[in-house]
Amino acid sequence: MLLTISTVHQPATDLGYLLHKHPxxxxxxxxxxxxxxxxxxxxxxxxxxxxxxxxxxxxxxxxRSASPDFALASYVNDxxxxxxxxxxxxxxxxxxxxxxxxxRERAELVEEPLPLRVGVSALPCRGGEDLLRxxxxxxxxxxxxxxxxxxEHFPEWGDSPxxxxxxxxxRPLKEVLAHLYVLIPVLDDEKHYYVGEEEIDKLxxxxxxxxxxxxxxxLVVERYLKHQRGLKQAALSRLLVEEAGEAENHAGEEALExxxxxxxxxxxxxxxxxKTSGARRVLDLGCGEGRLLALLVAEAQFVxxxxxxxxxxxxxxxxxxxxxxxxxxxxxxxxxxxxxxDARLSGYDAAALVEVVEHLDPPQLRxxxxxxxxxxxxxxxVITTPNVDYNAHWDALPxxxxxxxxxxxxxxxxxxxxxxxxxxxxxxxxxxIAPVGPEDPALGAPTQMAIFSAGGTRG
Ligand code: SAH
Numbered sequence: 001m002l003l004t005i006s007t008v009h010q011p012a013t014d015l016g017y018l019l020h021k022h023p024x025x026x027x028x029x030x031x032x033x034x035x036x037x038x039x040x041x042x043x044x045x046x047x048x049x050x051x052x053x054x055x056x057x058x059x060x061x062x063x064r065s066a067s068p069d070f071a072l073a074s075y076v077n078d079x080x081x082x083x084x085x086x087x088x089x090x091x092x093x094x095x096x097x098x099x100x101x102x103x104r105e106r107a108e109l110v111e112e113p114l115p116l117r118v119g120v121s122a123l124p125c126r127g128g129e130d131l132l133r134x135x136x137x138x139x140x141x142x143x144x145x146x147x148x149x150x151x152e153h154f155p156e157w158g159d160s161p162x163x164x165x166x167x168x169x170x171r172p173l174k175e176v177l178a179h180l181y182v183l184i185p186v187l188d189d190e191k192h193y194y195v196g197e198e199e200i201d202k203l204x205x206x207x208x209x210x211x212x213x214x215x216x217x218x219l220v221v222e223r224y225l226k227h228q229r230g231l232k233q234a235a236l237s238r239l240l241v242e243e244a245g246e247a248e249n250h251a252g253e254e255a256l257e258x259x260x261x262x263x264x265x266x267x268x269x270x271x272x273x274x275k276t277s278g279a280r281r282v283l284d285l286g287c288g289e290g291r292l293l294a295l296l297v298a299e300a301q302f303v304x305x306x307x308x309x310x311x312x313x314x315x316x317x318x319x320x321x322x323x324x325x326x327x328x329x330x331x332x333x334x335x336x337x338x339x340x341x342d343a344r345l346s347g348y349d350a351a352a353l354v355e356v357v358e359h360l361d362p363p364q365l366r367x368x369x370x371x372x373x374x375x376x377x378x379x380x381x382v383i384t385t386p387n388v389d390y391n392a393h394w395d396a397l398p399x400x401x402x403x404x405x406x407x408x409x410x411x412x413x414x415x416x417x418x419x420x421x422x423x424x425x426x427x428x429x430x431x432x433i434a435p436v437g438p439e440d441p442a443l444g445a446p447t448q449m450a451i452f453s454a455g456g457t458r459g
């Protein structure tokens with residue numbers, strides 16, 4: 001399997017920085033199913049081409065497969081030659097930093113649209129050239145495809161499903177890699193591994209930003225998730241909620257709380273709690289549109305600021321907000337879910353979850369507790385959530401209604417206290433609870449905040 005990426009951006013050898021692979025050296029990386037080689041057939045300042053050659057070992061594949069049968073097809077098949085989900089795995093492993101948009105040496109090029117040409121020597125297109133065009137053209141690619149007869153001796157058999165493909169566009173490299181990562185297995189309509197829930201997260205992480213508005217969105221989701229209905233529904237609803245939702249829904253919640261400018265008071269309270277904790281590296285989980293991130297990045301104490309959210313839409317807004325701020329470009333903003341353990345969350349001194357936990361279903365909340373307190377384990381965790389006792393204060397809110405249609409629950413003060421206490425005991429954090437916003441003598445304050453500090457006694 002051969003994939004090439006060329007550019008005429010000047011100096012073209014910057015491609016080597018973006019891909020984190022030196023144009024002067026051939027490199028090889030062992031993968032579970034073969035070897036990936038990266039080399040540059042051409043590397044001048046006018047034009048540079050990086051090649052990813054994937055040498056799939058069919059015997060290794062057979063050893064890994066659980067099926068005991070001796071079928072010739074498991075030894076003799078198209079996998080060594082065709083672009084497939086192996087190619088996606090290789091892209092993710094060999095070009096990890098480029099795919100994640102990380103590049104210290106040429107940081108300014110990460111988001112810059114570059115003239116790029118991608119060549120794939122044998123791309124299986126189940127659905128033909130129409131589907132190939134239907135997938136790439138809406139994303140701004142010029143598509144050239146060459147088809148081949150299945151067998152020259154038997155022209156009546158017609159064309160093979162394999163195409164030699166050239167894709168040209170002017171887009172940031174990380175986007176092009178994400179498109180290939182998702183769309184190659186979609187065109188192949190096959191995956192070499194078991195497809196489960198985590199696959200939705202991969203799709204959201206790599207496809208969330210461009211897939212929502214794609215005319216073939218449903219087909220992409222269906223094929224990517226290997227035609228599993230339950231997974232497809234879950235993925236589509238996540239994409240759709242994000243598309244339709246956040247701005248509108250938040251408008252209601254914000255109007256309700258406007259008189260208090262509660263949002264502002266909440267952010268200030270969380271900011272102060274983080275600052276007082278002495279944290280230098282801080283993480284905003286469920287960062288939304290990045291309001292807290294904007295405050296944090298302006299404070300010199302916080303030398304490293306990062307934000308994560310499950311919704312690509314709000315992340316785009318967060319990035320736009322940060323772009324306009326001094327030091328804003330230093331904030332790392334990434335897509336991820338609090339329901340899954342994630343190595344990117346390790347190594348921070350403090351984490352904030354501002355008005356996030358009430359968006360999680362009970363099983364997701366349990367998972368989130370472990371993700372934050374057991375695995376990421378920052379020394380300080382600051383969590384805010386609505387105090388439902390206070391809702392009686394708002395005439396505009398019908399009795400029993402939540403403040404936001406996506407809230408799965410809203411806790412009375414006693415319940416939040418018990419939850420925080422139990423989490424603290426289970427994971428060894430001391431807990432301090434504080435009201436945020438104007439306090440009513442009977443109902444308390446509209447927002448409740450818990451500050452967890454590591455070093456508490458485990459129960
Ligand atoms: N902290 C922000 C946003 C609060 S709204 C603020 O105070 O303005 C709740 C946020 O949690 C939304 O942006 C939503 O996309 C995010 N969210 C919901 N479920 C999530 C999950 N499982 N993982 C990460 N973020 C999630």
